[in-house]
Amino acid sequence: MHAQENIGTDGVFAGLRARLFSTAYRMLGSRSDADDVVQDAWLRWQSADHASLRSAEAWLVTVTTRLALDRLRERKAERESYPGWWLPEPLVEMDENTPETAAELASDVSLALLWTLERLSAEERAAFLLRQAFDQDYGDIAALLGRSEASCRQLVHRAQEKLLEERPRFQPSPEAHRALLGAFMQAAGRADREAMKALLAPDVAFISDGGGKMPSFRRILRGAGRIAGVFWSLEHQYPGCVRYQMARVNGEPGLLRFVNGRIESAQSFHIDNGLITAVFVVRNPDKLAGVPQQFLS
Incomplete structure (x- = not known):
């Protein structure tokens, strides 16, 4: 048996x-x-x-x-x-101080990783995940994809090259990630443009997903001043009505933003060498439907 x-x-x-x-x-x-x-x-x-x-x-x-x-x-x-940029549906949990479990999940499903995987073909994504995440041998991958082993090796190699381009050189600890994000949340909450800029890399990228149901930028915004201005402008558009809350978004410290008491977005931040290098903002209400009720009460 x-x-x-x-x-x-x-x-x-x-x-x-x-x-x-x-x-x-x-x-x-x-x-x-x-x-x-x-x-x-x-x-x-x-x-x-x-x-x-x-x-x-x-x-x-x-x-x-x-x-x-x-x-x-x-x-x-x-x-x-899809209207504009497509981002994954965020997996949101309470931001409990459990860095071990957070780090284990973050390496698998962070929005930064999934954003990069979205740039791969379906076959590249499958081959990469089977090889890197599950250590499947190339014979099994070839059988699943209906390709030769040599072709599957090439798929994995191409995927690795694309992912290496996006991988941070200096991965922060969960505690450092949470501390940096907390500082950014405080700066955003008081509309302190200069304090936000100090936490953003000069070439920081901002990617937002409204799904055609909420306003979002149709191109990737870049630059610390411009991204700080995006957060600043919302505070001035809704004075006293914007609230941020820390949460775990896809296994990493992230932010939920509420406007007039209603959830407006889930946000994930890619950090490298002590600065925020990318901001992913999911505004599509369909993708926010799975946010746990405890955040919304």
């Missing part, structure tokens, strides 16, 4: 559900799509011949990746016609 049968097939799947969701979410950037993929994987798991499997985990990760890849291809036209 296989070890996984001792705890029951339902228990095996339940133990891997979080990992399968993370796999699907990294591929798709959508909580609802990831949930649908995990549910589809569950249905296939129910009808699988469990006794013949060498590894339940490997089988489930492969099935989940294949299902996510199919859905990503289906979504290609939708993504291409």
Whole structure:
């Protein structure tokens, strides 16, 4: 009898559900799509011949990746016609002082990483995640993607090159990340333009996603003065009505912004060498629907 049968097939799947969701979410950037993929994987798991499997985990990760890849291809036209920039649906949690778990998740699903993955083809993304995140051998990746092993090696190599260009040279600790973000939140809350500029890299990038339902910039804004001005202008447009709250956004310290008591955006910050180098602002209300109720009360 296989070890996984001792705890029951339902228990095996339940133990891997979080990992399968993370796999699907990294591929798709959508909580609802990831949930649908995990549910589809569950249905296939129910009808699988469990006794013949060498590894339940490997089988489930492969099935989940294949299902996510199919859905990503289906979504290609939708993504291409999306109004403005497309950012993932943020995963928001309370910003508890648990840097170990935060760091573990941040390396997997940070908005900065998912933004870069979005620049890859569906096959590049799948090959990279299977190789780097799950250490799958190239034979298995080739079988899943219907390509040669040499082609899959090239896919992974191209993905790595693109990701290296975006990777910070000096990754901050969770505590340093939280402290820098706290200082920025305070500066933004009092509309202190110069204090904000001091925390932003000179070539900082600002990417916003309104989904055609909320105003957002259709191009990437750059420059510390310009981005500080964006935060400053909102404070002056709604004096006394803007509030920031720390939260964990995709495993990293991030900010939620409220205007007139209603959530307006979830924000994630890419930090390198002690300065904010990129700001990702999700304003699309459909993507904010999953923010836990405890933040909204």
